[in-house]
Amino acid sequence: MPQNYTLSANLSMSASSASGYTQSLSGAYSLNITGVDQVETGRKDITHDGDITIMAAPGVGRFIYVKNLDDTNFVKIYDGAASAADLIGILKPGEFLMTIIRGTGTTVGRSDTATVTIEYAAVEIDANA
Amino acid sequence: MATTSLSVSVSGSVSLVDSQGTTVFSYSPSFTSASTTVDSALISTGEILTTGTAATTINLAVHNKDLVYTFIKNVDTDYPIAVNPDGDTIANLKPGECMFSPVHIDGAGDASANLDLVATTAAQKVQYLICDGPDTGISTDD
Numbered sequence: 001m002p003q004n005y006t007l008s009a010n011l012s013m014s015a016s017s018a019s020g021y022t023q024s025l026s027g028a029y030s031l032n033i034t035g036v037d038q039v040e041t042g043r044k045d046i047t048h049d050g051d052i053t054i055m056a057a058p059g060v061g062r063f064i065y066v067k068n069l070d071d072t073n074f075v076k077i078y079d080g081a082a083s084a085a086d087l088i089g090i091l092k093p094g095e096f097l098m099t100i101i102r103g104t105g106t107t108v109g110r111s112d113t114a115t116v117t118i119e120y121a122a123v124e125i126d127a128n129a
Numbered sequence: 130m131a132t133t134s135l136s137v138s139v140s141g142s143v144s145l146v147d148s149q150g151t152t153v154f155s156y157s158p159s160f161t162s163a164s165t166t167v168d169s170a171l172i173s174t175g176e177i178l179t180t181g182t183a184a185t186t187i188n189l190a191v192h193n194k195d196l197v198y199t200f201i202k203n204v205d206t207d208y209p210i211a212v213n214p215d216g217d218t219i220a221n222l223k224p225g226e227c228m229f230s231p232v233h234i235d236g237a238g239d240a241s242a243n244l245d246l247v248a249t250t251a252a253q254k255v256q257y258l259i260c261d262g263p264d265t266g267i268s269t270d271d
Binding site: 005011013016023024028029039041074089090092099102119121 | 133134136137138140142143144145147148153154158160162163164172174196198200202209217218219220222225226227228229230231233256257260262263266
């Protein structure tokens with residue numbers, strides 16, 4: 001029987017110019033997730049010569065967190081196949097993305113010029129989450 | 130070309146707990162971007178009211194469309210909004226939810242210049258913070 005979960009997330013971004021000008025924005029939310037099948041998390045190698053699936057197509061949508069653990073190359077994260085051009089984010093070394101997509105695409109990654117390792121968490125969400 | 134450098138710092142946390150109280154995972158990522166003057170020139174921030182179900186555009190024509198650090202937050206109380214740079218949907222945010230991603234919005238032929246916000250039912254208030262990042266080196270979003 002599928003489990004029920006509570007996902008809690010918060011984000012903060014601060015942009016600063018050397019002139020002293022700084023702007024910041026932050027947010028926090030939680031999702032009560034009921035009866036879903038896919039919780040994908042861990043670390044995974046992403047190659048540059050083909051799509052690597054991070055999460056198979058969900059029924060309704062998913063929360064996605066991906067961090068690029070490489071120290072040299074960037075990695076691209078897609079909603080659907082890379083050829084479909086739905087680029088969610090492009091992560092330089094050390095960077096991450098965190099988003100919610102209420103759609104049924106497969107989440108895939110493709111690196112730049114060499115294989116990189118990512119840290120990831122992808123959680124299927126139901127229509128009420 | 131900017132003569133004063135620019136950088137961003139981003140941090141977050143996410144955890145998943147099941148109905149038994151067991152923590153399935155917990156992550157607390159953070160990074161600070163490289164401080165550059167060549168590619169990173171602009172910070173844009175504000176609060177915008179999306180115009181019903183039609184796309185409401187945040188014009189990024191003067192930003193470094195090769196990479197913009199993008200934070201979007203639905204601060205309204207009623208309906209989800211979609212975040213669509215270059216026609217791609219990278220988030221669907223219900224009220225109170227937010228997203229962050231380093232976004233590439235060049236599009237085919239580097240012609241795209243906009244990040245669109247689309248409310249699913251009626252106009253919604255959205256807050257945003259967008260800051261240029263260093264070039265990635267790719268010319269389109271594939």
